[in-house]
Amino acid sequence: MKRFLDVILSALVLVILLPLFIIISIIIACESRGGVIYAQTRVGRYNKDFKLLKFRTMHTGSDQKGLITVGEHDSRITPFGYFLRKSKMDEFPQLLNIIKGDMSIVGPRPEVRHYVDMYTEEQMKVLSVRPGLTDFASLVYIDENKLLEDQENPEEFYIKEMMPRKLELNLKYIEQQSVKTDTILIFKTLKAIVSGKRLV
Secondary structure, X not given: OHHHHHHHHHHXXXXXXXXXXXXXXXXXXXXXXXXXXXXXXXXXXXXXXXXXXXXXXXXXXXXXXXXXXXXXXXXXXXXXXHHHHHHOHXXXXXXXXXXXXXXXXXXXXXXXHHHHOOOOOOHHHHHHOOOEEEOXXXXXXXXXXXXXXXXXXXXXXXXXXXXXXXXXXXXXHHHHOOHHHHHHHHHHHHHHHHHOXXXX
């Protein structure tokens, strides 16, 4: 049932928002050199790598300068990229990941291999389900970049403080997952994006 709803809803949104996606693609292409879509290797269900798709928000090659983006002062991000990130519209291409079967609409956000290699045996349980666009952790850390910006050592803070808490919330989702839970999380996510505030 979950997989059926994922595919139907994702395909519907893609069709409805196709004109918007075309406009976004044109702006990205005109603003800076490089492809419109950015593909990054993330770790998915059963600990298998896949290519997560996003609208490109950074200058080409910026990912080689670090995995974490910090606040509104990261020079790697393009001006239009700031808008896409704040509105979460950079995530729209992941609807294709959902249709393909790499992801679900609701599920733990997928991490890069660098951080997954630090997981404990208990934390590895988050890889028992398909990763998603949103879940409890996405709502709690909707302002993640701002939180990291306020830290002296963002990387250390992410690994020691933020990542373990995210994984606790991921495991909470796995325990509570249902059509009802997913529906609530989807609507809370939409509300949080509009308000820009945490709702959990």
